[in-house]
Amino acid sequence: MLNIDGVVRPLLRPVKKRALQAYERFERNMFGHPDSHWMEAPPNLSSSMIGKDTGDIRFNQFPNVQHYIRRPGILRMEAVSLAGLVTNTHNDPKDDKKYTFGLVDKWGFPLSYIYGGRGWKEWRAKVQIGPILKTYGRRPTVALLGRSFATNYFHWLTDVVGDYWFLKKAGFNIDDVDLYVCPGGDEKWQQEIFSIIGIPDQKRISIKNIGTIHGIDAIIPYRSKASSEVIPTWISTALREQIGHNASQNSSRRLLYLSRKDARRRKVVNESCIIESLKAKGFIEVQCEGMTIKEQQQLFGCANTIIAAHGAALTNIIWCNKNTNIIDILPERKKTPCFNILSIQCNLNYNPIWTKSIKTYKQQEHWDDIEITPAAVDQIMKFV
Structure with missing residues (x-):
């Protein structure tokens, strides 16, 4: 617990001991740093939803949520260096290298790695990558969006786009930002999406291309990220407002089955x-990979039932x-409630069906492939 400028924290809900230690280290290094400035977000940006909030006890397996930040806001760290690092976050041999970053203050002291709250050493940084990227004639303002592993569609939208919306709604003047650093960006x-939300090419760079930037003011949106276990109550509103959304008036109300046949993980074997059976009932098999955002909006906007x-x-x-x-x-x-929570926020009728796991990854059970059992088929067809 910290007392900073008369404000007593914890910012965080109680978590497991190791995660709590990482958060405490982060708070000591960042909030207690003489070059840090804190701007607390308005109360309407403070609430999040977890598994138990869905009303489905099957999703209530995360009593200690590691990413639930009670009092979010914007942290400004002055005169720091931003270093690009290579790390292996998921121990997945099928994955390419994972990239993350670290902040170092003007005295050379390494500040905790802030995406997700884990400590610098816990992410086992391997090596600094790239040359010095850029030297500015003044101290540039660099906003850090998202989290290092947030490169897939769900995490990238909810974390990167969510952070951008959060900065604006929390009262930060985004016109002051010289550069946005985020995961991915090449797809x-x-x-x-960058084009839609208004971040031009020259003002953004991927984590993996950072190298090192010296003497920056780092802007960190400090909030609950949309992990599989916790999602801010405002995230659906944020994405609709930022990307643009108009409810479809199409009366066809399609029946969709989303295939994962080309996915690397969680395939239906x-x-x-x-x-x-679904096609006989009028369902259309679709794959979202390769579709534009606008095409996906139109497709889902005229759906009546979606099975995936x-x-x-x-x-x-x-x-x-x-x-x-x-x-x-x-x-x-896999008992993660993320799409149940999104359904609640959007007033949708959500129905989870659990079926047989085909163990594919020793350490990452949520990547298991799926075998649809006869009982699961019966459940699915009841909804049809």
Whole structure:
């Protein structure tokens, strides 16, 4: 617990001991630093939802949420250096290198790594990458958006775009930002979103291309990120406002099945056992990969029922009309409530169906492939 400028924190809900130690280290290093300035966000940006808030006890397996920040705001760190680092966050041999960053103050003291609250050493930084990227004639203002691993559709939208919206709503003047640093940014759909929200090419750079930037003022949106366990209550509103959303008036109200046949993880190994039955009922099989944001908005905006194996494409339910039916097929070891929470925020009818997990990754059970059992098929067809 800290007392900074007369404000007694904790900012955080109680968490497991190791995670709490990482947060406390972060708070000591950042909030207690002589070159830090804190601007607390308005109360309407402070609330988040976790599994128990969905009303479904099956999602209540995360009593200690590591990313739940009670009093969010904007932290400004003056005269620091931003270093790009290579790290392996998920121990996944099929993944490419993971990139993250660290902040170093003007005395050379390493400040805690802030994405997700984990400590500098806990992320096992391997090596600094790249040359010095840029030297400014003055101290530039650099905003850090998202989290290092937030490169897939769900995490990137909710963390990167969410942070950008949060900065504006919390009262920060985004015209003061010289450079935005975020994960990814190379995908076509990410570039499309940058264009929509108004961040030009020359004002953004990917974490993996940072190298080192010396003498910056770092702007850090300090809030609950949209992990699988906790989602800010305002995130659906933020994405709709920032990207633009108009409810479809299309009366066709399509029936959609979202396939993951080309996904690296969480594939449905016996997908054929359900597809033909669904097509006979009028369902259309679609894959969102390769579609533009506007195309996905139009597709989901005119849907009546959506059936999908749990995956990032379901983020698009934020474009759905009220009372759209969502059937989320999950491997039995995965109890994350993220799309249940989005459904509540958007007034959708959410129905989870757990089925057999095919253990694919030793340490990451939420990446298990899925086998749809006969019982799960019966459940799905009842909704149809």
